[in-house]
Amino acid sequence: MAPFGDDLDPGLLRFSTAGSVDDGKSSLIGRLLYDAKAVPSDRIAALERIARRKGESEIDLSLLMDGLTVEREQGITIDVAYSYFATPQRKFIIADTPGHEQYTRNMVTGASTADAAIILVDALRGITTQTRRHLYLSHLLGVPHLVIAVNKMDLVDFSEAAFDALGQSIGDFARAIGAANHYLVPISAKFGDNVVHGSARMPWYAGKPLLALLETLPPAIVARHAPFRMPVQLVRRVSLPGGEQTRHYLGRLESGRIKAGDEIAVMPAGNLTRVRSVSVFEGPIERAEAGRSVAIEVQDDLDIARGDVFSAPLLPPRTDDHFAATICWFSDEPFDGRGRYVIKCGTRSVAARLAEIEHRVDMATLATEPKPEMLKCNDIARVRIELAEKMAFDAYGDNRAMGAFIVIDADTNATVAAGMIARAGGDAAPDALNYDVGL
Amino acid sequence: MDSSDLPPPPGFDPASPALPPARHLDNLESEAIYILRETAAEFSNPVLLFSGGKDSTILLRLAEKAFRPGKFPFPLLHVDTGQNFPEVIAFRDHIAAQLGERLIVRMVQDSIDRGRIRLKSKDQSRNALQSVTLLDAIAEFEFDACIGGARRDEEKARAKERIFSFRNSFGQWDPRHQRPELWSLYNGRLDKGEHMRVFPLSNWTEIDVWRYIQREKLALPPLYYAHERPVAVRGSMLLPISEFVPLRENEEIETRVVRFRTVGDISCTSPVESNAATVEDVIAETLIASLSERGATRLDDQASEASMEERKRAGYF
Ligand SMILES: Nc1nc2c(ncn2[C@@H]2O[C@H](COP(=O)(O)OP(=O)(O)O)[C@@H](O)[C@H]2O)c(=O)[nH]1
Numbered sequence: 001m002a003p004f005g006d007d008l009d010p011g012l013l014r015f016s017t018a019g020s021v022d023d024g025k026s027s028l029i030g031r032l033l034y035d036a037k038a039v040p041s042d043r044i045a046a047l048e049r050i051a052r053r054k055g056e057s058e059i060d061l062s063l064l065m066d067g068l069t070v071e072r073e074q075g076i077t078i079d080v081a082y083s084y085f086a087t088p089q090r091k092f093i094i095a096d097t098p099g100h101e102q103y104t105r106n107m108v109t110g111a112s113t114a115d116a117a118i119i120l121v122d123a124l125r126g127i128t129t130q131t132r133r134h135l136y137l138s139h140l141l142g143v144p145h146l147v148i149a150v151n152k153m154d155l156v157d158f159s160e161a162a163f164d165a166l167g168q169s170i171g172d173f174a175r176a177i178g179a180a181n182h183y184l185v186p187i188s189a190k191f192g193d194n195v196v197h198g199s200a201r202m203p204w205y206a207g208k209p210l211l212a213l214l215e216t217l218p219p220a221i222v223a224r225h226a227p228f229r230m231p232v233q234l235v236r237r238v239s240l241p242g243g244e245q246t247r248h249y250l251g252r253l254e255s256g257r258i259k260a261g262d263e264i265a266v267m268p269a270g271n272l273t274r275v276r277s278v279s280v281f282e283g284p285i286e287r288a289e290a291g292r293s294v295a296i297e298v299q300d301d302l303d304i305a306r307g308d309v310f311s312a313p314l315l316p317p318r319t320d321d322h323f324a325a326t327i328c329w330f331s332d333e334p335f336d337g338r339g340r341y342v343i344k345c346g347t348r349s350v351a352a353r354l355a356e357i358e359h360r361v362d363m364a365t366l367a368t369e370p371k372p373e374m375l376k377c378n379d380i381a382r383v384r385i386e387l388a389e390k391m392a393f394d395a396y397g398d399n400r401a402m403g404a405f406i407v408i409d410a411d412t413n414a415t416v417a418a419g420m421i422a423r424a425g426g427d428a429a430p431d432a433l434n435y436d437v438g439l
Numbered sequence: 440m441d442s443s444d445l446p447p448p449p450g451f452d453p454a455s456p457a458l459p460p461a462r463h464l465d466n467l468e469s470e471a472i473y474i475l476r477e478t479a480a481e482f483s484n485p486v487l488l489f490s491g492g493k494d495s496t497i498l499l500r501l502a503e504k505a506f507r508p509g510k511f512p513f514p515l516l517h518v519d520t521g522q523n524f525p526e527v528i529a530f531r532d533h534i535a536a537q538l539g540e541r542l543i544v545r546m547v548q549d550s551i552d553r554g555r556i557r558l559k560s561k562d563q564s565r566n567a568l569q570s571v572t573l574l575d576a577i578a579e580f581e582f583d584a585c586i587g588g589a590r591r592d593e594e595k596a597r598a599k600e601r602i603f604s605f606r607n608s609f610g611q612w613d614p615r616h617q618r619p620e621l622w623s624l625y626n627g628r629l630d631k632g633e634h635m636r637v638f639p640l641s642n643w644t645e646i647d648v649w650r651y652i653q654r655e656k657l658a659l660p661p662l663y664y665a666h667e668r669p670v671a672v673r674g675s676m677l678l679p680i681s682e683f684v685p686l687r688e689n690e691e692i693e694t695r696v697v698r699f700r701t702v703g704d705i706s707c708t709s710p711v712e713s714n715a716a717t718v719e720d721v722i723a724e725t726l727i728a729s730l731s732e733r734g735a736t737r738l739d740d741q742a743s744e745a746s747m748e749e750r751k752r753a754g755y756f
Contacts, residue, residue, distance in 0.1 A: 011462035079619070081598040082591050084644045091463040093642055105619065112621035233476040238509045248509070252473045281504040291465075293472035293505070306480055330619050344624050347480070404622045413628040415618040 019120030027189035030061030035196030038085035139179035227315035228256030231346035254401035259287035267392035268319035307348030327419035345405035351388035396420035471639035481627030485584035491531035494588030608632035
C-alpha cells in the first residue's frame with residue numbers, strides 16, 4: 001500500500017472555480033477538460049454536430065458545462081456541481097458553483113473543501129466587485145492556494161502592461177485582506193493560451209500554464225505539520241484473535257502524526273494517556289499522518305466517547321463553552337437571535353445559542369456594519385456563540401478541520417449556517433477590513 | 440505561431456490517456472472510511488445496499504477497512520428484481536457468507552404479488568420498480584440510512600447529489616432543497632420516517648474503481664471480464680440473450696466476446712465487445728474508452744425518447 005505523506009506523489013487536488021457571468025468560466029473548464037483529453041469522444045462528437053448546425057468552424061467548449069444551464073432554466077438550483085478529471089500527474093475534483101442568487105452560500109460551500117480556488121478576471125473589464133468578493137471569501141475560507149486567471153488576454157492584445165496593471169491592483173487588495181500569496185496566470189480560455197499549453201503570444205509570462213500549476217501545487221502540508229488532532233468518530237469494543245477484549249477508537253487524523261508510545265491528551269477532559277497501537281485493516285502500522293483513517297488503542301482505561309479529540313499534549317486545542325466566529329447564514333429564514341441550534345464541529349454535536357451578532361460584512365463594499373438586528377440568507381457576520389457544554393476546538397486559521405462548524409436548526413434539522421472559529425481574543429484578519437475598496 | 444505548436448508541458452503526453460498516480464486512491468479510501476464511520480455513529484439503524492456489482496463490492500472492502508476486526512455495524516440488503524444474472528447472485532451470497540455478515544434479500548416479485556406494484560406490461564423492466572421494494576424494506580426494518588455505491592461522475596443529475604442525501608418520509612429526494620454540505624461535516628439529523636442515503640464513493644470515477652479493485656485484489660462476478668456470450672444486436676447495443684430480454688423480429692442470436700461494465704437487472708444491462716480478460720486489461724481499456732459508462736450500457740436510458748431528447752437539449756450526451 002502506498003504510504004501516506006509521500007511528497008513525490010501529489011495525489012488529489014480539489015479546486016473551486018469562481019467568476020462573474022461571462023468572464024469565461026464555462027469556457028475555461030471546457031478548455032481544461034478538452035485540452036487535457038478528459039472529454040469523452042461522444043460528447044465531442046455532439047459538440048461538433050452543434051457547431052455544424054450553427055455553421056461554426058470550432059466547437060464551443062463552454063457547452064461542455066451546459067447541462068447545468070438547462071437545469072437552471074428549469075428552476076432547479078444547482079448550488080455546487082462536481083466534476084472529475086485526471087492527468088498523469090494528479091486527479092482533480094472541480095467544485096463548480098454556478099448559482100447567482102445564492103452566490104455567497106454556494107461559494108462558501110465549494111470553497112470549504114477546496115485546496116485551490118481559481119478566480120477568473122476578465123482582462124478587458126478588470127477587477128469587479130465580484131472579484132473582490134471571490135478573493136475575500138476564498139481567503140476567509142482558508143483555501144490554501146488562490147489562483148487568479150486573467151482571462152480574455154486576446155482582447156487586450158496579450159499585453160504585458162495590461163496584465164501587470166491588473167496584477168498590481170489585485171495584489172493591493174489581496175494584501176489588504178491578508179491574503180498575501182496568490183498566483184496570477186494570463187490566459188485565453190477561448191484560444192487555449194496558458195490553459196493546458198503555453199502561449200507563444202505571451203513570451204513575457206515566465207510562469208506555468210494553469211494546468212501545470214494545478215498539477216504541481218503542493219498538497220496542503222499545513223495539516224501534517226500542525227499539532228496532532230484526531231476527533232474520535234466511534235468507540236468499538238473488539239475481540240482480538242487471542243480472545244482478549246480491547247477498545248478501538250476510530251477516527252481520521254486531521255493534523256499532525258502519531259505512533260505507538262506517544263503521549264496524548266484526551267480533550268476536552270484533558271486526561272493524559274499513551275497510544276498502545278495504531279492500526280488499519282491490514283494490521284498495526286508504525287505511524288500515521290494527517291489524512292489517514294485509523295484505529296487507536298490507548299494504555300489507560302479512560303472514559304472516551306465520540307466527539308472527544310485525541311491531541312498533542314503540549315499543544316492542545318482550546319476548550320471552552322463559548323467562542324467568536326465568522327458565519328455565513330444559509331437559511332431563507334432570517335436569523336434573529338431566537339431559535340434553538342446544534343453545532344457540529346469535528347465529530348462533536350453540541351446544543352448552542354447564537355448569543356450576539358457583533359457585525360455583518362456588507363458583501364458589496366466589504367465594509368462592516370456593527371450589531372445588525374438580524375441576518376438574512378447569504379450574510380457573512382461575526383457572531384458570539386455559547387455552547388451547552390465545553391468542547392475542544394482550534395481557530396479555523398490554525399486548523400481548518402478543528403475550527404470549522406455547521407449550525408443545525410434543532411427544530412427543522414436544516415443546516416442553517418456554516419462557521420469558522422476566530423482566534424482567541426483577536427479578530428481574524430479578513431473580518432476587520434481597514435481598506436478603502438474604492439466602491 | 441499558434442499556441443498548439445508549443446511543446447506540451449513536461450509530463451504531459453497528449454497521445455496517451457491520463458493515468459493519475461496511486462496516492463489519490465489513499466485519499467479517496469480514507470474519505471470513504473470516514474463517511475462510513477460517521478454513518479455508523481450518526482444513525483441508529485443503517486444498512487448497506489449490496490448488489491454483487493463492482494461498486495458495492497468496493498463498499499464492502501471499505502466497510503472492512505472501517506470496522507474490522509469488529510463486525511459491520513449494519514446488515515447488507517439486496518433488492519432483487521428476480522431478473523439478475525445468476526453469476527451475480529451466486530457471487531453476492533458467496534461474499535456475504537465469506538464476510539460472515541448478515542444479508543437481507545427482498546424481492547421485487549413480492550411487492551408485485553402483494554399489489555404494491557402493478558405492472559403495466561409483462562415485459563416491463565423491473566429496474567425502476569426496485570425503489571418501491573427498497574422503500575418497503577426501509578419501512579419494514581426501520582432503516583434510517585442506506586449506504587449506496589453511486590458515484591457523482593455516473594451522470595449529470597448525480598453531480599450535485601450530497602454525500603449524506605436526505606430523503607423525506609415518502610423516500611423522495613428534493614434537489615432544490617438539499618442541505619448544504621461543507622468540509623466533512625455531514626448533517627445526519629432526521630425525524631421519524633425520514634432517512635438518509637449515504638454515498639461514500641461520491642468522488643470516485645470509474646477508473647478509480649477499477650484501480651482500487653486491482654490494488655485490493657477484489658474478486659468480482661466473472662461477467663465483468665471478457666467471455667463468450669450469445670447476444671443480439673440492436674442499434675449500437677448488444678443485448679444479452681435471456682428470457683427477460685424479448686427479442687424483436689429480425690434480431691438474430693450470435694456469439695461475441697463481451698464483458699459487462701455494469702451488472703444490474705438483465706433487462707436493462709448490455710455488454711460491450713471486449714477482450715479485456717483481467718483487471719489490468721479492463722483498466723487499459725477504460726482509459727481509452729471514449730464513451731461514458733452509462734452512455735454505453737444502459738438500455739433503459741436509451742429506450743426513453745424523452746430522456747434522450749432532454750439530454751440533447753441539455754448538451755449532455
Ligand atoms: N475573446 C475571448 N472571449 C472569451 C474567452 N473566454 C470566454 N470568452 C467568451 O466570453 C463569453 C462568456 O464565456 P462563458 O465561458 O460562457 O462565461 P461564463 O458565464 O463565465 O461561464 C463567451 O462568448 C465566450 O466565447 C477568451 O479567452 N477570449
